[in-house]
Amino acid sequence: MIPPLGRELVLTVDQMIEGVHFLKHDAPDLIARKLLRRNLSDLAAMGATPLGYLLTVALPKNVADSWLEKFAMGLAADQQEFGIALFGGDSSSSLTQISFSATLLGHVAPGQALRRNGARVGDEIWVTGTIGDAALGLRARLGELLDTSGFLTQRSLLPTPRLGLQLANIVHAAIDISDGLVQDLGHICSTSGVGAVLQSHLVPASPEAAAFGEAMLQARLTEGDDYELLLAVPRENAAALINCCANLQITKIGYFVSGNGIDIRDGTGKKLPFSKQGWTHF
Amino acid sequence: MIPPLGRELVLTVDQMIEGVHFLKHDAPDLIARKLLRRNLSDLAAMGATPLGYLLTVALPKNVADSWLEKFAMGLAADQQEFGIALFGGDSSSSLTQISFSATLLGHVAPGQALRRNGARVGDEIWVTGTIGDAALGLRARLGELLDTSGFLTQRSLLPTPRLGLQLANIVHAAIDISDGLVQDLGHICSTSGVGAVLQSHLVPASPEAAAFGEAMLQARLTEGDDYELLLAVPRENAAALINCCANLQITKIGYFVSGNGIDIRDGTGKKLPFSKQGWTHF
Numbered sequence: 001m002i003p004p005l006g007r008e009l010v011l012t013v014d015q016m017i018e019g020v021h022f023l024k025h026d027a028p029d030l031i032a033r034k035l036l037r038r039n040l041s042d043l044a045a046m047g048a049t050p051l052g053y054l055l056t057v058a059l060p061k062n063v064a065d066s067w068l069e070k071f072a073m074g075l076a077a078d079q080q081e082f083g084i085a086l087f088g089g090d091s092s093s094s095l096t097q098i099s100f101s102a103t104l105l106g107h108v109a110p111g112q113a114l115r116r117n118g119a120r121v122g123d124e125i126w127v128t129g130t131i132g133d134a135a136l137g138l139r140a141r142l143g144e145l146l147d148t149s150g151f152l153t154q155r156s157l158l159p160t161p162r163l164g165l166q167l168a169n170i171v172h173a174a175i176d177i178s179d180g181l182v183q184d185l186g187h188i189c190s191t192s193g194v195g196a197v198l199q200s201h202l203v204p205a206s207p208e209a210a211a212f213g214e215a216m217l218q219a220r221l222t223e224g225d226d227y228e229l230l231l232a233v234p235r236e237n238a239a240a241l242i243n244c245c246a247n248l249q250i251t252k253i254g255y256f257v258s259g260n261g262i263d264i265r266d267g268t269g270k271k272l273p274f275s276k277q278g279w280t281h282f
Numbered sequence: 283m284i285p286p287l288g289r290e291l292v293l294t295v296d297q298m299i300e301g302v303h304f305l306k307h308d309a310p311d312l313i314a315r316k317l318l319r320r321n322l323s324d325l326a327a328m329g330a331t332p333l334g335y336l337l338t339v340a341l342p343k344n345v346a347d348s349w350l351e352k353f354a355m356g357l358a359a360d361q362q363e364f365g366i367a368l369f370g371g372d373s374s375s376s377l378t379q380i381s382f383s384a385t386l387l388g389h390v391a392p393g394q395a396l397r398r399n400g401a402r403v404g405d406e407i408w409v410t411g412t413i414g415d416a417a418l419g420l421r422a423r424l425g426e427l428l429d430t431s432g433f434l435t436q437r438s439l440l441p442t443p444r445l446g447l448q449l450a451n452i453v454h455a456a457i458d459i460s461d462g463l464v465q466d467l468g469h470i471c472s473t474s475g476v477g478a479v480l481q482s483h484l485v486p487a488s489p490e491a492a493a494f495g496e497a498m499l500q501a502r503l504t505e506g507d508d509y510e511l512l513l514a515v516p517r518e519n520a521a522a523l524i525n526c527c528a529n530l531q532i533t534k535i536g537y538f539v540s541g542n543g544i545d546i547r548d549g550t551g552k553k554l555p556f557s558k559q560g561w562t563h564f
Contacts, residue, residue: 009291011369013336013385019377020340054295056383058302087293095301096378101338103295103385 003051007107012042015101023141024098028067030157031100032074038178039104040082040161041227045176047114047168048106050082055089056101063098082163114167114174119192119232123172125254126241128162129228130206131181132220139219151208159227162248170240173232180222182274184230185262192232195259201267204251218274221264232256285333289389294324297383305423306380310349312439313382314356320460321386322364322443323509327458329396329450330388332364337371338383345380364445396449396456401474401514405454407536408523410444411510412488413463414502421501433490441509444530452522455514462504464556466512467544474514477541483549486533500556503546514538 003009014035016022022031036053043050055075059068079086087105137156140147147153167174173192177184182198189196200217209220233241242250257263264272285291296317298304304313318335325332337357341350361368369387419438422429429435449456455474459466464480471478482499491502515523524532539545546554 003285003291009285011336011385011387013338013370013383014372015338015340015374015383017340017374017376017381020375054293054385056295056297058297058299058381088295090296090383092297092299093302094299094379094381097376099299099340099376099381101295101297101372101383103293103336105293 013103018098028070029074041176043106052085054103058094112168117191118172123232134225135223177226198254295385300380310352311356323458325388334367336385340376394450399473400454405514416507417505459508480536
């Protein structure tokens with residue numbers, strides 16, 4: 001393989017383990033699509049254009065052929081939707097649990113890959129889309145809350161990678177929200193050597209998530225799987241950012257400060273003492 | 283990442299699943315090294331020079347930190363031995379079993395990657411090294427036979443990828459023996475549209491394997507994990523092949539014919555009726 005002329009290759013790998021990243025009774029085509037989309041979201045956070053992927057599959061002997069066929073149909077659907085090819089892979093038996101990994105390849109203009117470590121004191125924190133739908137959707141899948149419209153469940157099962165934004169000359173740092181907003185903001189802070197103030201009342205909620213009110217705020221801010229982009233943006237680029245995200249909700253939710261760690265503050269400026277910072281597994 | 287100037291990237295991925303590719307009590311550093319070496323062997327079979335890798339790790343919560351430290355030391359040892367870098371990866375918890383995957387990147391001169399599908403009728407079948415040591419070494423690890431010197435066990439736990447041979451203009455097809463000699467020869471045959479005659483008495487055995495005699499012939503020829511190269515070589519290139527493998531045992535073990543399937547014949551020309559063709563998992 002040769003990257004497109006004058007472009008640089010980027011790679012990312014993510015896995016999905018039964019009982020950790022998906023539930024046994026989840027639809028196999030959606031497991032496949034989420035596997036690809038989690039990785040596509042990583043490429044989006046690097047500002048990359050996807051090319052294709054390598055796949056590993058490990059299946060216990062009791063998995064039905066029809067299950068695997070549906071899984072393959074999910075791969076095929078998203079290969080077409082995102083214009084990516086399957087380059088190769090490895091399959092194996094497994095004693096007890098199903099697991100997958102996908103290695104995604106993408107390309108960027110040389111030196112233009114977005115990174116986590118470029119946030120500077122004074123930069124604003126922006127996010128795409130709405131935050132916390134997947135956390136509530138997971139609870140709906142586990143029967144812990146009622147998702148009448150199915151929107152939250154859908155956001156949990158089938159995230160939308162924010163590909164195609166031209167952010168290279170607009171943002172100082174980027175990451176996709178996979179572990180949870182607070183934890184992923186922490187990754188930017190620690191690699192950039194800065195702290196952050198996160199203004200919880202500014203964090204955008206979908207109407208479906210907002211309906212659950214303040215009781216779900218901590219879950220929405222600290223649990224993962226949203227696959228929205230979290231960006232460090234110098235104030236003077238805010239207009240350009242809004243312009244380049246024309247078809248996408250984009251919201252300022254705080255700012256970077258000197259020091260380290262994250263202060264989460266509500267609309268009155270009061271610190272919120274969250275008991276956990278990131279996603280815990282099923 | 284950009285491949286070295288004027289070179290083409292190649293990729294391969296392989297996984298190691300607890301209870302399938304390794305045993306829980308195996309030394310973690312050797313599991314790590316075998317994970318890399320299985321993939322390095324794939325690169326060797328493509329005629330590629332290794333660059334680096336991506337890693338996934340899934341660990342149940344009861345795995346000790348010391349286990350993981352030893353695993354990391356194994357990775358570090360082979361990174362140094364083979365001049366490869368860790369480019370990134372993903373770690374996850376797991377409910378029941380340990381699993382790993384590695385995606386290896388390498389480079390070749392454009393259009394010079396060795397392939398499986400180029401064998402032609404009349405080509406000779408050659409193998410590097412000795413065949414069947416790993417099959418017997420696995421039996422030794424399971425306590426089923428006595429490996430006094432430890433050689434067979436070592437061959438099973440720590441294969442040697444046959445990197446660095448300059449085979450591009452010498453062979454018509456290449457594969458590494460991971461599933462078993464007969465099965466991997468079958469992969470060349472089916473993708474090339476040819477059949478093969480495998481001369482069992484010519485298949486090279488180490489002295490340690492030869493000591494177990496004919497009783498182990500089927501195991502040696504049909505079980506995997508040798509990570510030797512299996513090559514389709516036009517007769518006129520045999521001398522060049524021997525020359526380019528100067529420091530490595532290299533043996534002619536049969537020839538490709540028209541048709542399909544593999545005839546396994548002994549020294550008298552009699553067909554051997556093997557009951558299985560390839561590796562079965564633990």
